[in-house]
Amino acid sequence: MNNETIKHKDPFFGEIELQSIGQVVLDSFLNTETYFLHETEKYKRRGLDAGIYVRNDESGEIKFLRGNQIEMIAKIHDKLTRLD
Secondary structure (H helix, E strand, O other): OOOOEEEEEEOOOEEEEEEEEEEEEEEEOOEEEEEEEEOHHHHHHHOOOOOEEEEEOOOOOEEEEOHHHHHHHHHHHHHHHOOO
């Protein structure tokens, strides 16, 4: 996984730069999703708060993850990585 930076045209905020943070294999090495963050300070004056975008690498479709989706990912990550 390389540190990829892409430009994405958000329908509400215009063009923004996204930095890759991780890749998840869904069901084969060809069907993956890449997760991206954007620089919060750079886009603050546009009203864009911190957020996570996900790109389905097979279709190229990019979606913004909402708060409850991010919370669920954080809970799953916590359960998988917790040392009890």
